[in-house]
Amino acid sequence: MEQVFGLTWWIMAALWLLALSTTVFALVHAVRQRPDAFTAVDKLTKPIWLGILGVAALLLLITPTRLTLFAFIAIIATGIYLADVRPKVDEVQRGPRW
Template sequence: MEQVYGLTGWIMLALRLLALGATVFALVHAVRQRSDAFTAVDKLTKPIWLGILAVAALLLLVGSSGLGLLAFIAIIATGIYLADVRPKLDEVQRGPRW
């Protein structure tokens, strides 16, 4: 990995690792879901989400120093999955929580 200098470098490394962890979590979650659940909640298909999240993980893993534009795009894609798609997938497969 890259060499880290000073407090700013450590903060950027921590943010990148946090984003990578969230992306891997989202990717594992997407892999474990049924394919028909994605269409049932009117979202993109499972293969498309797997591709988006896999590319996001690769961008965060092999990205340049700091958080560049591609890293922000990866973080936004992960955020959309975790905030919008994941809750709806969980709801349709488990039923509403009371």
């Protein structure tokens, strides 16, 4: 029976580490972008996204190896940034791909 709990803990720890590393990646990406790129694509401003992603990273850090409601909020915020904001910010700075 103890092996089941051990396996569950390792799976949750791996998912937590994946969520934290993804959030840190998104935060570093947001830091490196120009502030005007966010407003050019009609998204929230750079400081607001830095705040959202910073809070997301803190929420993940206060819930180590546990996926609580706070962790899910952080994961959703990171997902929104990576799926919606990041591609448009990258495109406006790089130009359209042909």
